[in-house]
Amino acid sequence: MHDGAQGEPASNGCESTQLRNQFLETVFLIAAGLRKREELFAANPRRYPYCNELRLGIQRFAALHAQHAEDNQALRNLLDGLSESGFIRTWCTRDLSTWIEQWTPAAREELGNLECLELGPFAEVGGSFFNITGDCLEFLRLNGNGNTDDFHENRVYSMLRDAGQAAYVFGRKFLILHPTLSWEERTAAAHANLAVLEVDQLDQGEVAHIDGAWVQELVDTAYERAPLGLKVCPVCGWTMSLHGLRPMCLDARCTVRVDADEYENLPDVPPNSYRLRRGVMRFIAKPGILELQIAHKVQAFGLPFELWPLLDTCDILITLPGGHTIAVDAKDHHDIDRLVRSIESDDMREAMAASEAIYVVPADTPPPRRRAANRRLAHKPGYSIKTLRELTQHLKTEMGDA
Ligand SMILES: [Zn+2]
Known part of the structure; x- marks a missing residue:
């Protein structure tokens, strides 16, 4: 099932909105900075993902923290994590409510009912990598900054839902089972020539109800051309690329499992392949791996x-x-x-x-x-x-x- 969070309440014009607005703006800069940093990694894994928003967000948070923290220990805790990577590791991996837990009661009361304080961590860190979380994207979306990952995820979900139960089951399973498609597989799928693809062991007859034109549209919506020179991720089946000497997938839990030597020996993604768009992989296919593992057990x-x-x-x-x-x-x-x-x-x-x-x-x-x-x-x-x-x-x- 799908989780969701609530929208921010409109500010009510009283005096305390100043701190609320400053805090929200700071959180927004940090969330947007994390997302941009992740996008920069994906676009060019060889360049350092320098990101102004994140830098600025950290500075603003430091200023607010210095102003509202209750004691010196709280300030020292902050100073330990003021580099970008330190901040991500120390602060962004914790629930938002903990960002202000060392602030004075007065400051916390002013922020008291901000709904973003219900959110979980913005980043997951694995080794020296991080990935942003659904909560980070949800915060950005609720605060008016449309995100392409969400956009693709939502389009695919509504296509699946609109097609009815049998197509929903077929389509969702298809995406989980095929994080990438070779050119031949994509052509076959687009012609609803599903016999060419690996047999779906969990099929319970839904494939018989599938409309070929719909499959073609699903493939067009959910997949994009894979960039050249990528490897197949051995954990989730999506694509891995090198950032400097480090292999990266879109999930930090994949990234930590592969070192540079292992990366060299991974199979190449064939030229002219397609892969799921990031949002579809992140929100539908990756969590779906566990869903299908359960189904296989039950079937056994x-x-x-x-x-x-x-x-x-x-x-x-x-x-x-x-x-x-x-x-x-x-x-x-x-x-x-x-x-x-x-x-x-x-x-x-x-x-x-x-x-x-x-x-x-x-x-x-x-x-x-x-x-x-x-x-x-x-x-x-x-x-x-x-x-x-x-x-x-x-x-x-x-x-x-x-
Ligand atoms: Zn992976």
């Missing part, structure tokens, strides 16, 4: 399942032999506190009329954090957080009981 048990039922009310609905049903959502990120908050106001189990709702998190989410999160969900019976391995174990147990 021989259990009936539906992918993205009711146009994505959950990711997978599993039916056990005794009629027990489980609505599953895959959450391919590590912000487990935010996940708990979103589950608290979620009604996935009720919306799917399912016996249970399970949110699957990445395998490397630390067990103590998962246990703590499940304790916090104790007041919401039928809702839990599990890894794929725990879900698998749970299915085995439930099948044994049935």
Whole structure:
């Protein structure tokens, strides 16, 4: 399912709007700077992504922090992270509310109900790389700066939704299974000659309902020509390029897994290939890898399942032999506190009329954090957080009981 954040309230003209406006402007400069820096990396990985907005945003934040921080320790904490990369690592990887937690009560009260303070981190750092998050893009979008990644993601989502359930399932799976297309594959897909493509093991008959012209339009909308000289990312299947000596994908979690020597040995992206546009890869295909892993596990048990039922009310609905049903959502990120908050106001189990709702998190989410999160969900019976391995174990147990 898709997460969303709220818009900023309009300023109300009282005295305290000054600090609010200064803070919002500063956050905007930082968010826009992070995005520009990431775009500069992508456009020319060999050049240092010098970025005025980020520099300026950091300076303004330092000035506000110096003015409103409660004590010297807070200032020292800031000074430790004033270089661009230090700032990204120290500040941008934390919830926005923590940026002001060392400010005076008066200053915090003035900012109190700014909705951007609900946002999670703006960047994820892996090794010496960073990638901006959906929250960063959401903040920019809500603050009037349209973003091409969001634009492409939204266009593809509305194409999928408008086409109905069978096409939705076919199309979303197609994008997850094909982060890149060779020229031959793209030509075949554009002629709805799907037999040329790798067999989709999860097909449950939806391919029979697909209109060729629609597939062609989907491919045109979702893909772009891949630049020359790229390698195939061994983690997500998208493209990797070198920044100086460092290989980069659009997700920091891919980037940390490949070093310069390994990069040399990766397969080349063939000339004339196409790849998913960044926003489609980032928001649809990359999180979808975990969704399909879950579906493959369920299929291996021989259990009936539906992918993205009711146009994505959950990711997978599993039916056990005794009629027990489980609505599953895959959450391919590590912000487990935010996940708990979103589950608290979620009604996935009720919306799917399912016996249970399970949110699957990445395998490397630390067990103590998962246990703590499940304790916090104790007041919401039928809702839990599990890894794929725990879900698998749970299915085995439930099948044994049935
Ligand atoms: Zn990757």
